[in-house]
Structures are given as C-alpha cells and as structure tokens.
Amino acid sequence: MLGRYEVSVSLAVKDIATARGFYRDKLGLMVEKEGEYECTYSSGHVKVQIYVSNEAGSNKGTAATWEVDNIEGEVADLRSMGVEFEHYANSSMELNGDVYSMDGEKAAWFKDPDGNILCLHSGSPSERLDVHLS
Numbered sequence: 731m732l733g734r735y736e737v738s739v740s741l742a743v744k745d746i747a748t749a750r751g752f753y754r755d756k757l758g759l760m761v762e763k764e765g766e767y768e769c770t771y772s773s774g775h776v777k778v779q780i781y782v783s784n785e786a787g788s789n790k791g792t793a794a795t796w797e798v799d800n801i802e803g804e805v806a807d808l809r810s811m812g813v814e815f816e817h818y819a820n821s822s823m824e825l826n827g828d829v830y831s832m833d834g835e836k837a838a839w840f841k842d843p844d845g846n847i848l849c850l851h852s853g854s855p856s857e858r859l860d861v862h863l864s
Contacts, residue, residue, distance in 0.1 A: 739794045742783035743844045749780045756811040787845025795849040801836045804850050815840045
C-alpha cells in the first residue's frame with residue numbers, strides 16, 4: 731500500500747511571495763522549485779509544497795510537524811527570525827515559555843503568515859499532543 735512511498739505536505743497560502751519568505755528564509759527549507767503560484771521545498775526527506783488558494787489558513791488543526799532534537803534551541807532560533815508561538819489557554823499540558831510538555835514529549839506551535847498551524851515536536855510520541863489542546 732502507500733506506506734512504502736514518500737509523502738509530501740501541501741499547504742495553501744494566499745500570497746506566494748510572503749510564503750516564500752517565510753518557508754525559505756525564516757524556516758530555512760531548501761528550495762526545490764519556486765513558481766508564480768506554487769513552490770516546492772525540502773525538509774529532510776519530505777517535500778513541502780505551498781500553493782496559492784483562497785482557502786489558505788482554513789485548517790484549524792496542525793498542518794505539518796517537524797521532529798527536532800533540541801526544541802528549545804529551534805524555538806529560540808525561530809523567535810529570532812520573528813516567528814511568534816501560539817499559547818492555548820485550554821491545554822492540559824504544562825507550558826514553559828513557548829514549549830508545551832507532557833509525559834516526556836515537547837511541542838511548540840506557530841502559524842505561517844496565512845494561519846496554517848505548524849508544530850515542532852520532540853520526544854517519544856506515545857500519544858499525539860494535539861489532542862490535549864482543547
């Protein structure tokens with residue numbers, strides 16, 4: 731079935747130039763191709779496609795998650811690039827700065843310029859932390 735194939739992430743954006751600056755320059759994704767209405771970047775072995783759509787930012791859940799080794803360091807690097815992190819009032823997780831933690835896992839959420847929710851994650855995923863946001 732599909733488990734043996736590579737998968738990519740597709741994210742809708744309203745302004746391709748602003749999105750290019752965010753994904754390429756702030757997040758540091760590697761350019762595969764950049765076009766007028768669609769761009770493809772790589773992050774590890776995964777392709778991240780952004781494309782122009784009027785539906786940009788309408789997803790209310792996490793759209794992409796990066797597994798990182800040092801979440802606090804990545805959060806600090808992104809903050810220095812102007813990325814703001816989300817804080818969720820109804821979460822059952824512990825919040826330290828911008829990083830949520832629970833049962834050995836850590837996560838931090840942020841949005842791209844169009845409101846797509848993106849996540850940094852570290853630790854052993856025994857259970858998705860997303861379910862503890864509401």
